Amino acid sequence: MSQIEKQLEALKQEANNCKNCELCKTRTNIVFSDGCSNAPVIFIGEAPGQNEDETGIPFIGRAGQLLRKFMFETNFKDGDFYIANTLKCRPPKNRKPTKEEKAACCNFLEKQIELINPKLIVLVGSTALESFIDDKKLTITKARGKIFEKDGRKFFPIFHPSYLLRYHSLEENSPRYLFKKDLETIRAIIN
Numbered sequence: 001m002s003q004i005e006k007q008l009e010a011l012k013q014e015a016n017n018c019k020n021c022e023l024c025k026t027r028t029n030i031v032f033s034d035g036c037s038n039a040p041v042i043f044i045g046e047a048p049g050q051n052e053d054e055t056g057i058p059f060i061g062r063a064g065q066l067l068r069k070f071m072f073e074t075n076f077k078d079g080d081f082y083i084a085n086t087l088k089c090r091p092p093k094n095r096k097p098t099k100e101e102k103a104a105c106c107n108f109l110e111k112q113i114e115l116i117n118p119k120l121i122v123l124v125g126s127t128a129l130e131s132f133i134d135d136k137k138l139t140i141t142k143a144r145g146k147i148f149e150k151d152g153r154k155f156f157p158i159f160h161p162s163y164l165l166r167y168h169s170l171e172e173n174s175p176r177y178l179f180k181k182d183l184e185t186i187r188a189i190i191n
């Protein structure tokens with residue numbers, strides 16, 4: 001195990017014992033991460049859903065499977081990425097994370113980012129966008145596909161795959177078309 005893997009494992013143990021917010025009372029498992037600790041890119045989603053809470057693995061429910069399918073189609077390999085969320089625990093009924101929950105949890109994510117030190121941070125959906133880019137007027141539709149630089153890091157927002165579950169078309173400028181195009185851009189940036 002590398003030094004970084006050991007530090008990530010210790011952080012995961014800390015998260016396992018975390019009682020910083022009320023979500024610790026309703027979680028089945030914390031959902032720490034998936035993927036490779038020396039990946040050039042981190043994908044950051046919103047929060048675990050039911051499947052993630054049950055298994056402890058991020059993005060494995062319906063939306064997650066769609067994200068992984070598009071990533072597979074755009075040639076992402078296992079060693080290419082690391083996945084986490086703004087929250088480690090599932091909010092009941094999949095409601096949006098509150099400001100307080102995000103504040104209670106962000107230490108873990110910040111340390112994960114510091115340890116992995118990726119070339120690019122992909123913000124998957126509006127919750128992740130709001131957590132990192134402080135601009136109330138910025139919607140995910142406006143922000144997606146653009147690079148934002150802050151504190152020496154590069155951020156790249158994309159649609160959340162749950163949005164794509166409602167739109168099936170792949171025609172030019174459709175949500176799925178733009179999503180695939182953004183994943184291709186990410187691939188080009190990290191290559």
Ligand code: URA
Nearest residue numbers: 045046047048058059
């Ligand atoms: N949606 C997210 O944002 N994250 C997950 O892990 C699963 C679904």
